[in-house]
Amino acid sequence: MLRGVLGKTFRLAGYTIQYGCIAHCVFEYVGGVVMCSGPSMEPTIQNADIVFAENLSRHFYGIQRGDIVIAKSPSDPKSNICKRVIGLEGDKMLTSSSSSFFKSHSYVPTGHVWLEGDNLQNSTDSRYYGPIPYGLIRGRIFFKIWPLNDFGFLRDSPNGHRFPDD
């Protein structure tokens, strides 16, 4: 009787470990479903939208300007931020606000990216904390699955003027 229960417990533990490891590999190297919160990416992504994120681009260094990425927050590494990549390493970014008279620029250092939310009025991003290291990027968001009236690939940035000139 006891041996039967013990055998069943071990088998259950074995299956849990096996499927847990497969889940880790899928989330780490392929992608997964993410729920976003906050207003900083409106109108592209609203609060409580559910999206697909893929992790292949960051492993192969295929993140480009205009991609929406999930990254670890530089000041709170246990939480994630969801922003659009505006500048890559070497780009010249406008750091002053667009209304000020004297424009100030800065170059994105090597190994870093410049992130901005689509909702420029209500977004804490690289304009506040500076460029973030590429190593903090966790995945690229490319598809929205909820709400259904907005199902599909994500739109381009509504702030084309923020991208650096080539």
Added chain:
Amino acid sequence: MAPAQGWARRYIKAFCKGFFVAVPVAVTFLDRVACVARVEGASMQPSLNPGGSQSSDVVLLNHWKVRNLEVRRGDIVSLVSPKNPGQKIIKRVIALEGDIIKTMGHKNRYVKVPRGHIWVEGDHHGHSFDSNSFGPVSLGLLHALATHILWPPERWQRLQSVLPPERLPVQSEDQ
């Protein structure tokens, strides 16, 4: 005819089953629990690689101990390089968030480490590409804690988490 075909199919089935168990478990173990790595460079001399490029140390990297991003001053840690995301660097933690430290070769004389960041330095000052060059690093780049030297056998040892007294913070939050 029939028994031979049955043998091959059974073998392939058993192989696939074993493969799909062994590979994810191994990958998860190396990503989440521990792995080994060869140390290159002289930035951590004399603690690591005292012999230079003739004999590189191999260290045990423990991911499990830093799963909650808790490090102490003096720990030797590996992290993703902020200047090159494809490379890992191994350095000693000198200061935690909120500490004010005196830098060695940084553009500012004194730096307060921001929230969510740490200050790392190599033991071989002057020959180390560390926070004195690239500033405080975000804890999100933390990779693992180096706990032991595994190779060469005459250098088997547990790595000590010790902070040289001249590198203590000028002011820290938890004092």
